[in-house]
Amino acid sequence: MLSDLNILLGVTGGIAAYKAVDLASKLTSAGAKVNCILTHSATKLIRPKSFAAITSHPVLTGMWEKPSAGYNAEISHISMAQNADIIVIAPATADIIGKAANGICDDLLSTTLCGCWNKPVLIAPAMNNNMWENPAVQKNLETLKGFGFHTIGPETGRLACGAEAIGRMAEPADILKKIEQIAKEIK
Numbered sequence: 001m002l003s004d005l006n007i008l009l010g011v012t013g014g015i016a017a018y019k020a021v022d023l024a025s026k027l028t029s030a031g032a033k034v035n036c037i038l039t040h041s042a043t044k045l046i047r048p049k050s051f052a053a054i055t056s057h058p059v060l061t062g063m064w065e066k067p068s069a070g071y072n073a074e075i076s077h078i079s080m081a082q083n084a085d086i087i088v089i090a091p092a093t094a095d096i097i098g099k100a101a102n103g104i105c106d107d108l109l110s111t112t113l114c115g116c117w118n119k120p121v122l123i124a125p126a127m128n129n130n131m132w133e134n135p136a137v138q139k140n141l142e143t144l145k146g147f148g149f150h151t152i153g154p155e156t157g158r159l160a161c162g163a164e165a166i167g168r169m170a171e172p173a174d175i176l177k178k179i180e181q182i183a184k185e186i187k
């Protein structure tokens with residue numbers, strides 16, 4: 001289903017970042033070529049190496065970093081955007097949702113995403129329920145939907161803070177199903 005597709009997986013600094021490793025694994029197993037960008041905050045929660053090992057591709061984490069050994073130096077925020085067939089942001093923090101809705105480009109992921117506005121983008125929000133219910137977050141999400149972004153979740157369940165509430169990232173298996181649906185639409 002995903003065999004000829006380049007998927008750009010953006011991982012942001014939410015506690016659910018560890019689940020993104022499972023998603024990267026599922027996408028790779030489904031035959032997709034997966035390139036990952038981790039934000040600086042994401043790297044505080046999960047190691048880029050985990051994604052590199054699972055996808056067999058180097059992981060980008062910064063706009064100004066020298067590409068790692070063996071990396072195609074031509075890959076930048078522009079070529080990453082051009083090469084991607086589908087962009088997936090999982091987990092998507094309140095921060096990246098706000099940046100994408102307002103055209104803010106202050107790191108590699110937000111800048112790459114800005115160049116992907118005319119491609120299929122799937123956002124999987126994950127955050128504390130109070131953050132999720134914040135009208136600014138809801139407004140930003142509505143803006144993204146208006147731009148044609150796809151969304152999945154969040155779900156109700158146990159949050160990192162211990163509360164049973166809305167805010168959990170959708171399960172990687174469900175995100176995979178949604179990506180497969182999107183892939184069907186663009187093929």
Ligand SMILES: Cc1cc2nc3c(=O)[nH]c(=O)nc-3n(C[C@H](O)[C@H](O)[C@H](O)COP(=O)(O)O)c2cc1C
Binds near residue numbers: 013126
């Ligand atoms: C342990 C920890 C967990 C966090 N989890 C979340 C989260 O689930 N969702 C969220 O929107 N922000 C979360 N944050 C806050 C973000 O990391 C913060 O807003 C950061 O600026 C996001 O940057 P990014 O969008 O570039 O990754 C968390 C922060 C910490 C310290």
